[in-house]
Amino acid sequence: MTGRLGPILLAAFILAGLAGCKSGSEEKAAGGSPAEIAAALNEGPRAAESMTLNPGLASWGEQLFKDKACVTCHAVGERKQGPDLAGVADRRTERWMKRQIMDPEWMLKNDPIARGLMAEYALQMANQQVKDAEANALIQYLLRETLAGR
Ligand code: HEC
Incomplete structure (x- = not known):
């Protein structure tokens, strides 16, 4: 054995x-430096342009949005403690969202957009221990809602 x-x-x-x-x-x-890596996350087409909707994954993402307690701070179409996520796939790239969801501490340290939002909302996004596949599903859910809200 x-x-x-x-x-x-x-x-x-x-x-x-x-x-x-x-x-x-x-x-x-x-890039190398954290500032350059953060800048690269925001380069290229927005998620709604680069991604293809996968309805099955989006449904799982909708469930995860509740299970991972995103709903305590976020909604789509309503401002709670955190930013309203309506249209977020038109504002951000897929890579930027993935890093924000999986590693908000890193983003708050290094990313100017996340830091700006933190100042605006006077709150730090909590790390919800989201795994890679779960982050993809959550982003699919946000993509679906962005497309539906257009
Ligand atoms: C404790 C409250 C809280 C929780 C829980 C939370 N967030 Fe956030 N979220 C925030 C805040 C506040 C920001 C703004 C950046 C910052 O301060 O960290 C943010 C930013 C974001 C953004 C970028 C919004 C934009 O307009 O660009 C996304 C996407 C996001 N969160 C998704 C999620 C997802 C998905 C979950 C669940 C896994 C989650 N958040 C859990 C508070 C929260």
């Missing part, structure tokens, strides 16, 4: 290491 597990664990470590290197070099390619 352990004889078989050894190589599997080794392979897992190598893969994890490669994945780590990949994101490191992507960040380098995006």
Whole structure:
């Protein structure tokens, strides 16, 4: 049993290491300094232009929006403690939203848009421990609502 597990664990470590290197070099390619990485997140077409709606994922995202307590601070079409998310996929890129959802602390430290919003709302977005696939579904939900609200 352990004889078989050894190589599997080794392979897992190598893969994890490669994945780590990949994101490191992507960040380098995006600029290097946190300010440059933040600027790159806001470059390119807005999410509503670059993304294709996946209704199944969007439905899961709608559920996650409740389960992950986004609803305590956000709504679509209403200002709560945090920004109204109506039209957010027309304002932001997919990459920017993903980072904001998964790593709000980093954004508040480094991203001028997030810092501006924090000042405006006098509140810091809480990290809801959102996983990668969950973030994609949440963004699909926000995309669906943006398209529906046009
Ligand atoms: C504690 C309240 C709070 C919670 C919980 C919260 N947010 Fe936020 N959110 C904010 C605030 C405040 C901002 C403005 C930036 C900042 O201050 O961090 C924001 C910004 C955002 C933005 C950018 C809005 C814009 O106009 O560009 C998105 C997208 C977003 N949140 C999505 C989410 C999602 C999805 C969840 C659930 C996983 C969530 N938020 C949970 C308070 C919250």
